[in-house]
Ligand SMILES: Nc1ncnc2c1ncn2[C@@H]1O[C@H](COP(=O)(O)OP(=O)(O)OP(=O)(O)O)[C@@H](O)[C@H]1O
């Protein structure tokens with residue numbers, strides 16, 4: 001009798017576990033790693049190093065906002081690193097080659113990102129190409145355009161003023177400028193997605209697009225908006241990156257897709273849509289941030305860093321699988 | 329050991345986070361009987377079925393079959409040992425053809441040298457379905473079937489497994505009288521062959537028609553197991569034990585209560601590409617217009633097209649005497665026309681979102697200022713309808729997927745009722761809702777009409793339809809063939825609907 005009871009209860013325990021890890025898994029992992037790192041390396045938990053981590057994380061964290069909201073709606077955009085480059089090239093190109101006022105150039109760079117997102121949305125919504133495939137294609141197209149324009153060289157020059165570079169390098173009250181931008185954007189998006197129709201509709205579309213249509217939601221309009229916002233987030237990330245470097249190359253941000261998607265998935269966004277919280281994406285990004293920082297402090301080579309990043313992504317996806325395990 | 333009982337349920341308990349779904353449930357099922365399981369929405373009926381079928385494992389208790397303790401780890405185990413199940417949530421596969429779905433998992437019978445002979449499969453499927461009294465084109469995709477046809481396919485699938493026990497969880501929820509009769513014929517034949525059946529339904533008349541025993545569940549506990557006798561006393565007893573009190577008396581017939589001339593919705597020669605032919609009707613201010621018809625009468629197709637604007641090929645539609653040209657759900661809702669879809673899960677509800685996001689969903693769309701949601705108002709509406717419709721949940725923030733089937737239906741209804749629509753089209757609002765709530769719901773609809781809302785109710789439940797409607801339109805083969813304005817005989821209405829009367 002008691003034996004049968006034992007066997008019988010185990011699946012239920014597993015379910016409670018899945019639920020537990022879904023909510024507390026990443027915060028616990030973050031806390032544990034943070035404590036271990038702090039105690040094992042005295043250079044880790046210092047004000048300067050924490051600001052270092054935040055600054056290094058901020059660009060990924062900003063772009064990951066766009067990835068998160070798209071994934072909540074059941075879509076994805078993997079062209080974000082290329083979009084970052086497009087915006088960076090447009091902005092720096094205008095400043096250096098055409099002597100245009102940096103503020104106008106930045107606005108144009110952001111618009112360029114929005115247009116890139118808009119193009120993605122057209123492919124997904126009207127030509128009905130699955131988002132992953134469509135943005136895989138534009139990933140290559142956008143990147144190629146950047147190389148064509150830059151002819152493979154860096155663009156830089158005196159026209160890039162200190163004021164422009166301040167966006168990427170400056171500090172306000174000892175806090176790096178990119179971190180401040182990141183915090184402001186997170187606050188805005190957390191509010192929008194918690195308290196407004198856009199947020200509700202994004203979750204609704206990710207949960208069941210047909211139901212949202214029949215409930216009076218113009219789903220295409222919302223999806224288009226999300227792609228455009230995704231492009232704009234990439235643009236902001238790209239521009240900050242150029243300000244930090246003081247120049248731009250066709251290969252700007254190449255390869256950052258990886259960290260961005262990992263941050264979103266670590267944050268609890270489900271690959272099947274309808275789930276996820278923006279604030280947690282920040283936590284996901286910070287988790288990657290402290291990992292990378294610690295490996296640098298410990299002089300671990302970038303090759304090992306790559307392996308670790310891959311393992312972290314697999315771990316995050318594993319959590320996602322656990323979550324979506326649904327009983328009949 | 330000689331055993332009178334095919335299935336014994338002994339002290340079963342099942343717990344979900346925040347909900348004790350079953351508490352020490354015990355009862356026995358005699359060989360070769362049809363045993364009914366009744367109870368309010370959320371009483372634990374489906375949970376018990378799923379435990380027997382091996383979908384869930386209980387925390388406590390045992391299941392015995394032919395006197396032997398069994399412990400299934402998954403539905404495949406139970407199927408192998410001769411238990412087949414019709415789940416409340418249909419489990420047909422949209423992408424397959426009807427024949428493929430019927431033989432899903434058994435394709436190997438038609439395989440020759442690794443290749444499946446679809447011709448053989450189709451012929452066999454046709455033979456089986458004909459035998460059961462279903463008329464399907466077996467090469468059609470499952471996705472093209474209506475909810476009711478899918479349910480019939482589900483029945484055929486379960487019956488075709490040659491099981492010795494069949495578990496039927498609300499098999500008639502999407503069927504109309506004609507198909508229910510057919511199911512009863514099938515059940516009688518199965519009984520002759522020695523099959524035992526557990527039968528769940530919210531329609532007591534079905535239970536008194538076809539079942540031998542009835543077990544009443546309330547709040548996860550067995551209240552009683554009775555032998556079914558078709559008399560009023562037993563019926564009242566069952567209802568009383570189910571809801572824990574006597575059924576509230578319903579308000580009287582509405583028939584012809586409306587004398588208004590104000591037309592709020594009018595269709596003229598309305599035709600669709602999926603079978604609606606030249607339909608014209610008028611809906612008056614404050615009126616409840618009932619729509620009756622059998623499966624295939626295209627009731628759903630007509631009203632879905634009116635709401636969504638899809639599939640319309642001809643005709644005019646007027647709302648408050650304004651001609652509506654190209655409509656879509658967004659415009660319809662903006663014009664205060666609301667629609668309760670028949671297939672709730674696919675079209676009515678966000679299963680992955682909490683109740684508190686589902687119920688006020690349309691309300692939020694209508695009322696948010698600068699895009700900001702009026703969350704206080706939304707939560708108030710959520711709580712109001714949880715109370716009013718008796719939605720069983722541990723919290724207003726429970727994810728809808730965790731509710732029982734009937735309670736999910738109630739959330740869909742609440743979502744529409746909470747939106748402030750002037751015209752409501754309700755496609756089968758009573759499906760899956762327990763007896764107690766059914767009366768509540770009819771009262772709510774009645775009150776809405778008295779407040780000046782205009783309501784169209786499509787329902788296969790004729791007694792309820794007769795009680796609530798001011799006027800009834802009967803549809804057959806995509807046409808409105810009769811308008812009933814006097815209190816007609818039930819039999820007569822049915823004979824119009826199935827084509828006995830012209
Ligand atoms: N997966 C689940 N997670 C949490 N709670 C659940 C789950 N499945 C069922 N429940 C709860 O268990 C209770 C019993 O549900 P069940 O589906 O058995 O009811 P039912 O009698 O079949 O009702 P209905 O007539 O509405 O189909 C309900 O309160 C329901 O909310």
Ligand SMILES: [Mg+2]
Nearest residue numbers: 374416732733
């Ligand atoms: Mg049920």
